[in-house]
């Protein structure tokens with residue numbers, strides 16, 4: 084917090100670097116070795132602790148959170164550094180291409196066992212994806228603080244903006260979605276701290292949901308700020324430029340959707356004995372670098388069929404989740420039977436299944452959070468959280484239903500055909516006016 088008081092994100096952007104003094108100060112404050120065990124001089128934080136700090140960084144500056152994230156995850160000597168990239172956002176981040184030329188790693192620099200590097204790299208990506216999820220939580224809280232104050236103060240048509248229904252719709256959406264995302268991200272970090280061996284699926288879900296929500300939230304916040312929000316002395320345009328890369332890096336979101344759907348379906352395919360001839364690691368192999376990791380990962384247990392631990396007061400929200408899990412399973416099974424190996428190419432299906440899985444996970448996370456609050460504080464005082472849960476869960480359930488309905492009934496072939504026609508024409512090419 085003290086660091087935030089004198090950190091100037093505009094100055095960082097103008098000079099193109101966080102600043103050596105600032106980095107030194109972060110080091111002195113013990114913020115550069117968050118994951119490093121205490122016996123080696125680090126902070127020895129848990130996954131939850133680390134993600135809470137990354138949420139704080141995201142509230143100060145997206146560039147700072149990215150630089151800190153990279154610092155905690157990547158390190159190596161002996162490469163050549165290329166020209167600096169001129170980027171749209173994150174302009175205080177010194178981004179360069181690295182060249183590995185005749186690179187030899189001395190034995191004392193090898194981390195882990197030789198041959199395990201890919202697995203280690205994937206593990207680091209999981210952590211990066213999780214902190215993009217919690218970073219999105221931090222940035223959206225920061226946005227909400229500003230935009231709530233603005234809509235209460237700014238008057239138009241003889242009223243504060245806050246009184247208009249379509250303003251309330253935007254703020255209500257931002258608050259409830261932040262609540263859902265926060266529940267999901269910290270449920271995941273809690274699972275990691277309890278030692279689940281594989282959280283690649285959950286961290287991919289947090290990355291996709293967090294980064295897309297963040298983009299729309301920043302867009303809506305700028306909208307509420309009106310013309311003033313477009314000015315460069317306001318933080319919104321910079322935030323939009325900074326966060327635009329989030330759905331692209333650490334795994335482009337559509338590639339992540341394929342990963343979520345296919346790795347979620349893998350145990351199901353293995354369970355269906357009569358489909359034994361489908362080798363699900365083959366089609367996943369078409370996703371390139373993910374192949375080895377997915378093929379070699381520890382087998383995930385199929386998720387329990389019933390949501391059993393929700394507080395009895397929440398049963399009206401928990402029971403529909405059980406039905407959604409059942410239906411997701413049926414729809415996935417039908418798609419596996421229909422497409423067999425070809426499922427790897429069915430991205431329309433993958434997207435809907437992935438989005439449905441994410442919305443189911445979000446409901447479970449919200450129910451688990453509110454259950455914990457009920458158990459700690461009793462049902463009475465937790466009215467606001469309950470109210471948000473009662474709004475968030477049915478909305479997420481409707482999205483699940485809609486996505487699963489559309490797996491079966493859709494106009495996907497038409498969309499693909501229009502795209503292919505456009506490829507053939509090589510341009511838009513439909514003339515409205517003569518000549």
Ligand SMILES: Cc1cc2nc3c(=O)[nH]c(=O)nc-3n(C[C@H](O)[C@H](O)[C@H](O)COP(=O)(O)OP(=O)(O)OC[C@H]3O[C@@H](n4cnc5c(N)ncnc54)[C@H](O)[C@@H]3O)c2cc1C
Nearest residue numbers: 153170173178328330331332333334335336337338341430
């Ligand atoms: C600021 C910044 C920092 C970066 N930092 C790092 C870093 O530290 N380390 C590192 O290794 N890389 C880094 N990168 C690179 C980054 O990881 C890649 O840009 C990213 O993975 C996307 O790959 P690409 O640019 O080749 O896009 P492409 O692979 O060409 O993808 C472009 C688009 O095509 C679509 N697409 C691609 N594949 C599929 C598919 N299978 N199915 C459906 N749609 C698809 C998606 O819409 C995707 O967004 C960084 C990039 C930037 C801009």
